Amino acid sequence: MSLPAVNVSQTPEEKFREYLVSRSRPQRYTDQQRDMVRFIFSQHHHFDADQLIDAMKKASFSVSRATVYRTLTKLVDSGLLRKLELGPRMCYEHDYGYPQHEHLQCGQCGKMIEFQSLALESALREVARLHHFNASGHTLIIRGTCQECNRSRSNKRMLDLI
Amino acid sequence: MSLPAVNVSQTPEEKFREYLVSRSRPQRYTDQQRDMVRFIFSQHHHFDADQLIDAMKKASFSVSRATVYRTLTKLVDSGLLRKLELGPRMCYEHDYGYPQHEHLQCGQCGKMIEFQSLALESALREVARLHHFNASGHTLIIRGTCQECNRSRSNKRMLDLI
DNA sequence: ATTCTTGCAAAGCCTTTGCAACTGC
DNA sequence: GCAGTTGCAAAGGCTTTGCAAGAAT
Numbered sequence: 001m002s003l004p005a006v007n008v009s010q011t012p013e014e015k016f017r018e019y020l021v022s023r024s025r026p027q028r029y030t031d032q033q034r035d036m037v038r039f040i041f042s043q044h045h046h047f048d049a050d051q052l053i054d055a056m057k058k059a060s061f062s063v064s065r066a067t068v069y070r071t072l073t074k075l076v077d078s079g080l081l082r083k084l085e086l087g088p089r090m091c092y093e094h095d096y097g098y099p100q101h102e103h104l105q106c107g108q109c110g111k112m113i114e115f116q117s118l119a120l121e122s123a124l125r126e127v128a129r130l131h132h133f134n135a136s137g138h139t140l141i142i143r144g145t146c147q148e149c150n151r152s153r154s155n156k157r158m159l160d161l162i
Numbered sequence: 163m164s165l166p167a168v169n170v171s172q173t174p175e176e177k178f179r180e181y182l183v184s185r186s187r188p189q190r191y192t193d194q195q196r197d198m199v200r201f202i203f204s205q206h207h208h209f210d211a212d213q214l215i216d217a218m219k220k221a222s223f224s225v226s227r228a229t230v231y232r233t234l235t236k237l238v239d240s241g242l243l244r245k246l247e248l249g250p251r252m253c254y255e256h257d258y259g260y261p262q263h264e265h266l267q268c269g270q271c272g273k274m275i276e277f278q279s280l281a282l283e284s285a286l287r288e289v290a291r292l293h294h295f296n297a298s299g300h301t302l303i304i305r306g307t308c309q310e311c312n313r314s315r316s317n318k319r320m321l322d323l324i
Numbered sequence: 325a326t327t328c329t330t331g332c333a334a335a336g337c338c339t340t341t342g343c344a345a346c347t348g349c
Numbered sequence: 350g351c352a353g354t355t356g357c358a359a360a361g362g363c364t365t366t367g368c369a370a371g372a373a374t
Contacts (some may be wrong), residue, residue: 028348028353049338064356069339086301087247088363089338104295117289123281128304131275133266135306139248142290144297190328190373211363226331231364250338251363 003114005097012041012080012096019078027074035061036071037080046084046093046112086141102140108149165276170259174203174242177258181240189236197223198233199242208246208255208274248303264302270311 010018016037020027039056040047047055049068056063072092075081082095084103102120104113120140128135172180178199182189201218202209209217211230218225234254237243244257248267264282266275282302290297 025353026349030348030354032355066340066357067355070354085249088250102289104290104293104297106295107298113293113295115289115293117285119285119288120282123279123285124304126281127264127277127279128266128306131266131277132309132312133268133275133304133306134308134312135266135304136269137306138302138304140300140302142286142295142297142300144290144295144299146296147294150294150296187328188374192329192373194330228332228365229330232329 003099003101003116013037015096016075016078016080019074019080032063032067033071033074036063036068037075040075040081040092041094044094044098046091048089048091050089052092084141085139102142104142104144104146106146106149107143108145111146113146165261165263165278167259174258175199178237178240178242181236181242194225194229195233195236198225198230199237202237202243202254203256206256206260208253210251210253212251214254246303247301264304266304266306266308268308268311269305270307273308275308 013034016033017029020029035056036052039059039061040052045051049065049072052072053063053065053068072081072083076083076092076095080094080096081092084091084093086105099116101114101116104115105111106113124135124138127133170177175196178195179191182191197218198214201221201223202214211227211234214234215225215227215230234243234245238245238254238257242256242258243254246253246255246265261278263276263278266277267273268275286297286300289295
């Protein structure tokens, strides 16, 4: 991934434990939660529940669907993950230690390209201001075809002509 | 709604009929489809499948869920409607005769406020250009609280203090 | 007459939940 | 030992689909 990580003083695991104990009713830190936090933060991917379950099973972790969903909710609450509502299935990405950004999504290969744009952010703020709208967040996805897929499509097109 | 309509030469109904007959296998124009097109274009609302079904039933149209879903798909294909994928349920809005725009969504009252922003559009184009990304479209929703709901919330807060 | 559309109910997909067994603190 | 967590399977919410009956051209 392309964006620089933000400097953070705590590991994701530490931050999560802190979140758990600071609840009005303290919550417990279990083996499965620990496995999930470590697994998720050992890579930097966008993922949905199924992809996570598959990947963890391949890595010989035992995880149950229900618990994964329940733990993902806690991870979002704790500020470790961000939840992207794109279409019918939810997608998750790192929030803690990672800057605010937007996404380009390639319809061919499914890749998510992250970017930051000051011009975009100030345009968003300006719109909210104009409409006296108290913005709390936003979702932005630009759909299309990435550079590599464009190349291979035009290559393919040229081959088709031979 | 706030944005000016685009001038169009055909009625939505005419455009839909044209779409139907121009398919490789011509499709039929039925009473229920006609009712849906007229109903949907007699108002300018964002709606999901359920809201449409309820509203049409209240207006004494007989519609079946399956047919509504099937017809909505055709209306999107024909360019009459745009489908907004926000979270688990799909939302629809007029596309034909209506300019490209983005949305502010109020979390309190559910209202969708439409807006256009040249600054935003050019920022989007610029991002795609920088990443050599061939953009085909985008989704943008700004979430927060609208002016009216903000007002009533602060009114309520003041009352609470009495 | 042919082929598309309809309506029902059933299945699909993703996510949530009730409950008994289990486990962190 | 108490209170929160797990795993299963069942239920939920929204959308799609198989199929027989009906309708448009």
